[in-house]
Amino acid sequence: MSEQTRLLVLGRQGSGKGTQSMKLAEALGITHVSTGDLFRREVARNSALGRKVSTYLDKGALVPDDLVIDVVMNQTADLAGWVLDGFPRTMAQGQALVDALDDSGVDLAIELDVPVHQVVGRLSLRRVCDGCGAISVAVADDDSIQLCNACGGHVGRRPDDTVEAIELRLTSYDRLTGPLLIWLDSLGLLATVDGMGTADEVFQRLLAVIAERLVLSVETVDAPTSG
Numbered sequence: 001m002s003e004q005t006r007l008l009v010l011g012r013q014g015s016g017k018g019t020q021s022m023k024l025a026e027a028l029g030i031t032h033v034s035t036g037d038l039f040r041r042e043v044a045r046n047s048a049l050g051r052k053v054s055t056y057l058d059k060g061a062l063v064p065d066d067l068v069i070d071v072v073m074n075q076t077a078d079l080a081g082w083v084l085d086g087f088p089r090t091m092a093q094g095q096a097l098v099d100a101l102d103d104s105g106v107d108l109a110i111e112l113d114v115p116v117h118q119v120v121g122r123l124s125l126r127r128v129c130d131g132c133g134a135i136s137v138a139v140a141d142d143d144s145i146q147l148c149n150a151c152g153g154h155v156g157r158r159p160d161d162t163v164e165a166i167e168l169r170l171t172s173y174d175r176l177t178g179p180l181l182i183w184l185d186s187l188g189l190l191a192t193v194d195g196m197g198t199a200d201e202v203f204q205r206l207l208a209v210i211a212e213r214l215v216l217s218v219e220t221v222d223a224p225t226s227g
């Protein structure tokens, strides 16, 4: 594991991939790149990109592949190590990433596994700070707005955490991200980690899997050929 580690974190909406990706980036000294956060920032700034993507985000629909691929390539071009949170999500995005990286490649793709019926409950209680992006869990499923302890920003429901948008996002996860997971697995890049439990419990599982898988891949490369 090093500052050049390149990780993908995948998982259903509400699986905790945002929280875990942030923790991983901090622990490994790599950059956290979240396409969802990036798009939300652009929408808030009302930039040209933000105006292009806002209708997709509101509906819970995926932003077109070419646009997302372009944004991610720009973001990662000068970085040695990163954890990509929310990208790739389709076969086309996965293919584009692998092609662009060539030999340097991706070290590991991790899927946080949380059953559908669990994530729906989590999403209804998920609250996000519009200032610093901190994610918290509400005590009740209501629309009261709180102030963020860290930055004083407004902590509320994400605009796309509505019943309709959640349903669309979960459906496209199975339909579009499902085949990508199978493909990543066929390349030997996928590790599935149980996403149930507290954030700390899940994080310990992630660290264990990363240590195991990354050490293993280094040994496989370095092992002297016998025979």
Ligand code: ADP
Pocket: 012, 013, 014, 035, 036, 037, 039, 056, 057, 060, 061, 062, 063, 064, 068, 085, 086, 087, 088, 089, 090, 093, 160, 169
């Ligand atoms: P979630 O996983 O809960 O949908 P994200 O914050 O990861 O939340 O993404 C929010 C929205 O941003 C998505 O619903 C989609 O509109 C857009 N988006 C993010 N990443 C991608 C991607 N890789 N491809 C297409 N659209 C994306």
Ligand code: ZN
Pocket: 129, 130, 131, 132, 133, 134, 148, 149, 150, 151, 152, 153
């Ligand atoms: Zn905040």
